[in-house]
Amino acid sequence: xxxxxxxxxxxxxxxxxxxxxxxxxxxxxxxxxxxxxxxxxxxxxxxxxxxxxxxxxxxxxxxxxxxxxxxxxxxxxxxxxxxxxxxxxxxxxxxxxxxxxxxxxxxxxxxxxxxxxxxxxxxxxxxxxxxxxxxxxxxxxxxxxxxxxxxxxxxxxxxxxxxxxxxxxxxxxxxxxxxxxxxxxxx
Amino acid sequence: xxxxxxxxxxxxxxxxxxxxxxxxxxxxxxxxxxxxxxxxxxxxxxxxxxxxxxxxxxxxxxxxxxxxxxxxxxxxxxxxxxxxxxxxxxxxxxxxxxxxxxxxxxxxxxxxxxxxxxxxxxxxxxxxxxxxxxxxxxxxxxxxxxxxxxxxxxxxxxxxxxxxxxxxxxxxxxxxxxxxxxxxxxxxxxxxxxxxxxxxxxxxxxxxxxxxxxxxxxxxxxxxxxxxxxxxxxxxxxxxxxxxxxxxxxxxxxxxxxxxxxxxxxxxxxxxxxxxxxxxxxxxxxxxxxxxxxxxxxxx
Numbered sequence: 001x002x003x004x005x006x007x008x009x010x011x012x013x014x015x016x017x018x019x020x021x022x023x024x025x026x027x028x029x030x031x032x033x034x035x036x037x038x039x040x041x042x043x044x045x046x047x048x049x050x051x052x053x054x055x056x057x058x059x060x061x062x063x064x065x066x067x068x069x070x071x072x073x074x075x076x077x078x079x080x081x082x083x084x085x086x087x088x089x090x091x092x093x094x095x096x097x098x099x100x101x102x103x104x105x106x107x108x109x110x111x112x113x114x115x116x117x118x119x120x121x122x123x124x125x126x127x128x129x130x131x132x133x134x135x136x137x138x139x140x141x142x143x144x145x146x147x148x149x150x151x152x153x154x155x156x157x158x159x160x161x162x163x164x165x166x167x168x169x170x171x172x173x174x175x176x177x178x179x180x181x182x183x184x185x186x187x
Numbered sequence: 188x189x190x191x192x193x194x195x196x197x198x199x200x201x202x203x204x205x206x207x208x209x210x211x212x213x214x215x216x217x218x219x220x221x222x223x224x225x226x227x228x229x230x231x232x233x234x235x236x237x238x239x240x241x242x243x244x245x246x247x248x249x250x251x252x253x254x255x256x257x258x259x260x261x262x263x264x265x266x267x268x269x270x271x272x273x274x275x276x277x278x279x280x281x282x283x284x285x286x287x288x289x290x291x292x293x294x295x296x297x298x299x300x301x302x303x304x305x306x307x308x309x310x311x312x313x314x315x316x317x318x319x320x321x322x323x324x325x326x327x328x329x330x331x332x333x334x335x336x337x338x339x340x341x342x343x344x345x346x347x348x349x350x351x352x353x354x355x356x357x358x359x360x361x362x363x364x365x366x367x368x369x370x371x372x373x374x375x376x377x378x379x380x381x382x383x384x385x386x387x388x389x390x391x392x393x394x395x396x397x398x399x400x401x402x403x404x405x406x407x408x409x410x411x412x413x414x415x416x417x418x419x420x421x422x423x424x425x426x427x428x429x430x431x432x433x434x435x436x437x438x439x440x441x442x443x444x445x446x447x448x449x450x451x452x453x454x455x456x457x458x459x460x461x462x463x464x465x466x467x468x469x470x471x472x473x474x475x476x477x478x479x480x481x482x483x484x485x486x487x
Contacts (some may be wrong), residue, residue: 041391073379074345094237109387113237126197126227159202171298179292
């Protein structure tokens with residue numbers, strides 16, 4: 001008889017090539033939180049998030065900014081005495097909230113990632129100016145002008161391309177993507 | 188001449204053009220040719236993995252498949268590109284079903300990948316394949332007296348690729364010492380620059396950048412050497428905003444390690460992309476020049 005998987009198992013199932021459920025081996029030592037350079041900006045520290053996942057507090061976990069504030073520096077991953085790939089679990093939670101379109105309000109990460117991926121699916125290359133609208137209005141007027149000034153300086157120094165780059169075999173490239181994501185797509 | 192395939196990545200086309208130029212110039216001088224992959228696509232940075240893993244692996248596999256057609260080693264100068272290529276390669280090795288699935292998609296671009304390519308970071312090519320002895324033998328203007336904070340950042344060493352020292356590595360410092368510079372004790376050399384949090388969670392990134400600059404200043408570094416375009420942009424292009432935010436007066440140039448090695452080998456600064464930075468390392472460069480001139484005068 002089919003049983004509903006626990007939230008912890010749901011997350012563990014999203015970890016590439018993991019055997020069993022590594023999250024359940026967490027000993028709550030706090031090495032991850034102590035090593036995390038962003039912990040103080042997170043709603044819950046990495047150690048607490050793992051405890052919350054294992055306790056099945058799904059709604060509470062999904063509404064934190066924790067995983068969207070992970071910078072993928074992998075300090076936690078290399079130090080975890082239980083060998084849990086914590087940064088990978090943060091990625092898994094990002095995907096989980098993207099698929100369900102259910103994440104903490106006001107986060108820039110999800111929109112930014114979506115725009116970035118769409119840019120690449122369309123042209124094969126990333127292009128900074130197309131990404132700017134996803135965040136440039138979010139940090140107040142001073143940061144808006146700072147960002148515009150930085151972009152101008154980069155332009156003057158020849159560090160931002162005027163024309164968006166694109167790959168040559170774009171048609172093949174797009175068919176290749178359609179092969180991987182056949183229905184619905186990410187257009 | 189030894190040849191490697193070269194995957195520059197999107198940043199090196201423009202925002203980190205000086206890294207691209209100096210990488211090509213210095214390797215050439217050291218007897219290594221970097222042959223750029225034709226029609227490569229973006230590695231996806233961290234964002235593909237936020238959306239779909241299979242898509243992320245496929246897009247990176249396309250670059251690996253093109254590399255396999257032409258050689259056996261592909262070099263990435265950007266840490267994020269390197270990490271993505273390295274681990275996609277590992278996963279394709281370990282998981283034949285994943286490889287089958289992706290090869291099916293690669294056929295659309297008349298490609299296939301059998302897993303024979305080795306992925307290396309440019310820093311690894313310098314410190315391991317070329318080696319400090321070879322570099323020393325090519326140095327004609329040692330960067331005497333230049334205090335360098337060798338900044339590893341994250342993804343070159345993390346996650347762990349093999350059995351490397353992920354807590355206290357020394358190879359970057361040794362490389363800088365080979366160019367005649369003085370590597371300073373820089374305790375935050377492995378701490379994250381904030382990466383794309385600069386865009387998505389700016390206050391957090393500003394605090395991380397501030398910590399690094401403060402640490403480099405305490406270490407009395409004249410310059411920070413990096414091996415990643417994202418680290419360079421975060422640490423250099425936002426220094427003015429950091430000063431505004433924290434009331435500091437940082438003015439620490441942040442350059443690519445290849446630019447410093449290039450200088451020491453006598454390659455003209457312009458060819459190494461100097462002039463594109465926001466904070467000129469001119470003071471540091473001039474100081475070195477003055478030392479050399481003095482020595483030449485004494486020698487005469």
